[in-house]
Amino acid sequence: MIKIIKHFIEALFVYFSFVIAKLIGLKLSRILFSFIFRMVGPIIRSNNIVEKNLKIFSSEVSDFKKKEIISKMWSSYGMTFVEYIFLNKFKKKNSNIKIINEQVLDDIFTKKKPVIFVSGHFSNFELMSMEISKKNIRLATIYRPLNNLFLNPFMEYLRKKYICKNQIKKGRRSMRKIIEYIENKNSIALMIDQRLSEGEKIKFFNKDAFTTTLPAQLALKYNLEIVPIFIQRQNNNLFEIEIFKPLNITKYNNKIEISKKLNQILEDMILKNPYQWIWTHDRWK
Numbered sequence: 001m002i003k004i005i006k007h008f009i010e011a012l013f014v015y016f017s018f019v020i021a022k023l024i025g026l027k028l029s030r031i032l033f034s035f036i037f038r039m040v041g042p043i044i045r046s047n048n049i050v051e052k053n054l055k056i057f058s059s060e061v062s063d064f065k066k067k068e069i070i071s072k073m074w075s076s077y078g079m080t081f082v083e084y085i086f087l088n089k090f091k092k093k094n095s096n097i098k099i100i101n102e103q104v105l106d107d108i109f110t111k112k113k114p115v116i117f118v119s120g121h122f123s124n125f126e127l128m129s130m131e132i133s134k135k136n137i138r139l140a141t142i143y144r145p146l147n148n149l150f151l152n153p154f155m156e157y158l159r160k161k162y163i164c165k166n167q168i169k170k171g172r173r174s175m176r177k178i179i180e181y182i183e184n185k186n187s188i189a190l191m192i193d194q195r196l197s198e199g200e201k202i203k204f205f206n207k208d209a210f211t212t213t214l215p216a217q218l219a220l221k222y223n224l225e226i227v228p229i230f231i232q233r234q235n236n237n238l239f240e241i242e243i244f245k246p247l248n249i250t251k252y253n254n255k256i257e258i259s260k261k262l263n264q265i266l267e268d269m270i271l272k273n274p275y276q277w278i279w280t281h282d283r284w285k
Contacts, residue, residue, distance in 0.1 A: 011150035018085040026089065029082045030236050037078025038071055050279040056207050057274070072275035076233060080124045084155070087162035090127055097131060098234075101243040104227065105135045114138075114182050115246065116215045116226045120193035120266055121278040123233040129164045129189050131241055132229075140166035140181040142174065142190040164189070182222055189229075190214065193266055195282045200256060204263050209284045216258035219249045226258070228265045232273045 021029035041047060047070065054066050061069075089095065099105070108115055117139075119128055129141045141164045146152040160167055166186060168177045178188060196210040204211065219226050225246035234240050244265070252258045270277045 007148040007150055010148055014151055015154075017082065021082045021085050026083070026086045027237075029086075030079045033078035033082040034075040034236075035078070037081065038075040041074030041077065042070055046280045049282050053279045053281075053283060056284055057205050057270075069274050069279075073277070073279055076123055076276045077278060079233070079236065083124055084126075084158055087126070087130075087158055090130060091134075091162050093134070096237050097127060097239045097241060099131060099241045099243065101245070104243040104245065105132065105137065108187065108227070109135055109137050112185060114185055114187045114222070114224055116218055116224050117187060117189040117229050118192050118215050118226060118262060118265075119189075119229045119231070120191055120269060121281070122269065122273070123231050123276040124239065125191070125231060126159070126163050127239060128229050128231050128241060130162065132187070132189065133164050138184075138186040139164050140168055140178070140186045140188055142168045142170060142178070142188065144170045144194070178218070182218065182224070188218065192262055193277075193281065193283065195285055200259060202256065202260055202263055204283065205267060207284055209263075211259050211263060213255045213259045215262060216249075216255035219247075219258065220255060225249070226262070228262070228269075230269045230272070232276050 017033070021033070024032070050070055050073070051066070054061060054069060083090070090097070117128070117132065119125065129139060132139050141159075143159065146155055156167065166181060168174050168181070168188075181188065190212075192212055192215065196212060199210040200213050201208040202211040203209075215226050218224060226249065227246050228244035230242045230244070232240055247258070247261065249258055252261065
């Protein structure tokens with residue numbers, strides 16, 4: 001009962017925030033919620049996970065640098081949070097999103113052969129699948145439903161309407177849906193940076209962490225390329241999405257070797273911009 005009440009209060013805050021955001025517009029909303037998250041984030045319980053993760057990330061990072069990463073991460077998180085209610089603006093072709101190596105997406109569309117897109121929770125991560133869909137690439141995304149039953153239906157509605165219409169809910173039945181989409185020539189997009197309670201323990205920043213081998217398994221079974229993708233916010237109103245060269249899986253012996261390589265790529269992405277990775281996932285639990 002307590003959890004339900006907590007979720008209800010959280011939902012009220014989110015919906016009230018979205019109403020305020022709509023009233024004042026995207027530009028002012030980014031400034032307001034960037035400030036709110038930057039002030040509140042460091043004092044909530046989730047920040048303990050952030051600080052623990054930063055110690056694992058590097059023992060050589062100074063306290064000043066850690067505080068800077070934490071402050072900028074919460075600021076970015078606040079902007080991403082409020083941008084959900086403005087997803088319709090990003091759906092437009094002229095949406096202030098620059099794509100590096102766009103030719104990779106053009107080639108995927110031309111070949112009409114599915115690939116596995118992988119990334120992490122950087123900046124406004126939802127925009128990556130949106131941009132792939134804009135290129136008319138058949139796509140299905142794997143997502144983890146929110147625990148909050150008052151919020152999840154609305155978030156699923158936003159994702160299906162603006163980001164990608166084909167959504168695969170993580171769970172026991174998800175593999176069947178994934179296979180169906182691949183067999184129907186759909187590429188698959190998934191995040192590989194979240195905490196897992198099971199899987200293979202593979203080094204991530206020199207510490208063992210349960211790591212998904214799903215991209216590797218799918219690539220090996222269906223002979224698919226794996227395409228890493230990365231997004232970062234250049235300023236409040238401009239994003240840059242980098243499409244990596246497809247990973248040649250024939251160079252690797254098995255799913256573990258491929259997954260090790262993907263963890264290394266993810267590490268490089270985080271090192272490129274540690275301020276915009278969402279450090280709140282308990283990755284090494």
